[in-house]
Amino acid sequence: MATRRGSCLCGSRTYEIEGELDGVWVCHCSLCRKVSGSNGIAILIVPRARFRWLAGADHGISYELRPTYSVTRCATCGSPLPVEEDENNIYLPAGTLDDPLGVGITQHIFCGSKPDWDFEAENVQHHGEHAG
């Protein structure tokens, strides 16, 4: 069974997940926009039994923002990290994965909350590195 690893920016917290996943969800709700400071959060929904911490399980700061909404960040670098969202699933910020996933974005949710700039304009430029 495939095992994939992920980590925060400073490497204090590392985890692994087992098995294949259906795809990445991108949530554009107003809460995800605010806590990310961006156009939403790309997450993987991982069954709890397939997730485990390798290091730094206790090295996070959790913010309970709503009864059903919390975020956890590394206490050193502030990277968002997997949250135990309910008794069955871990919500895992997809950008913290270090290994290839093999599937792409399959769901965009709460699109009604997108800001008006969140679309691909004409003549969008894509750069392999910083545009400079």
Ligand SMILES: [Zn+2]
């Ligand atoms: Zn960190």
Ligand SMILES: [Zn+2]
């Ligand atoms: Zn959201």
